[in-house]
Amino acid sequence: MAEILVVGDATVDQMYFVDALPELGGEATALRAVLEPGGAGGTIAAALGRLGHRVAIATRVGTGPFSDLALKHVRGAGVDLSLVQSDPLLQTSSVTILITPDGQRTMISAAGASRYLDAERLRAEHVVDRDALVVSAYSLVGGPQRAYALQALEHAKQAGVRTFVDMGTGAVNALQDRLMPLLDGVEVVLMNEKELFALTGHTSISDALSGLQAQGIDRVVVKVGEMGSIVVTPERSELVEALEIDGVVDTTGAGDVYTAAFVGALLDDHDLLGAAWIGNVAGALTATEIGAQRRVVDRAALALHEHAVPVHSVP
Helix, strand or coil: CCEEEEECCCEEEEEEECCCCCCCCCCCCCCEEEEEEECHHHHHHHHHHHCCCEEEEEEEECCCHHHHHHCHHHHHCCCECCCEEECCCCCCCEEEEEECCCCCEEEEEECHHHHHCCHHHCCHHHHHCCCEEEEEHHHHCCHHHHHHHHHHHHHHHHHCCEEEEECCHHHHHHHHHHCHHHHCCCCEEEEEHHHHHHHHCCCCHHHHHHHHHHCCCCCEEEECHHHEEEEECCCCEEEEECCCCCCCCCCCCHHHHHHHHHHHHHHCCCCHHHHHHHHHHHHHHHCCCCCCCCCCCCHHHHHCCCCCCCEEECC
16 A cells, blocks of 8 residues: 655535525525535545555644544544644634535635644655655645645655645636646646636637646646546547446535545556546545545445446547
8 A cells, every 4th residue: 555645625614505596695595504524635635545545644723623523534544643733723724615406516715724734844754755745736825834735745756756736726716827837747737627727728628738738737637527537648638438327416525536546546556547537436436425525435436346447539
């Protein structure tokens, strides 16, 4: 099993299922409301732990019940919490999510303690003794957490540790053209279709992928929802079809679990296309439960869907 460090937020997701979003100044009654552990960092770490890898997470939480909830499944997955910092003043980061019947999610994020992850506590050995470093792009937005993530990436590159950065719509919007230079030297950058278009300014996938390659980002995975995911290298672009699955109830966290399963598969010596298929399966299974981390996707669950990888070339 691989040794992996994850840098990213562990949050509490406050999820409200509504018929429709209220008008400005209006009010809506939720059909259902739940509190679930979330955050890209926490979800990736928990998923990697459930897949049997030895994982540590670097994040910062507040005190009180929200911190316990944010780390509930991370702790349950056996993730090493020795690099988790506790903030005496700020609340654990949270996200309020309004989910309409068509599956669309409207989110309001409160960064809270996460942005204050203290970079002075990072030591080179926290990174260089790992097989891989996975960084959520939200960690690059600002505050001491940005310095922590950048230092971790630098330690990893100098030591030859494999590096992966997982995009996020909020991070892409916040950083805009400042984000691309931070991705230099990263082995694989993962994003969804919306983030791809926001990063490049293009409105077609082929043009957007060409735009990324022109800027030196030439090993990319694009998650395209029900279509699956696109693997891009300097030599080719391939679409790996999605797993067809019934019972989808909530896509929250599906992309983060995809990232975890993809990285884990590469570290288990799968090729890029095989890793993308495993990511597709893991993301689809996650969407059959409410919340980012409630569905346990382990090796046994993935093994049920082992077969030839359905691949098509992207023009």
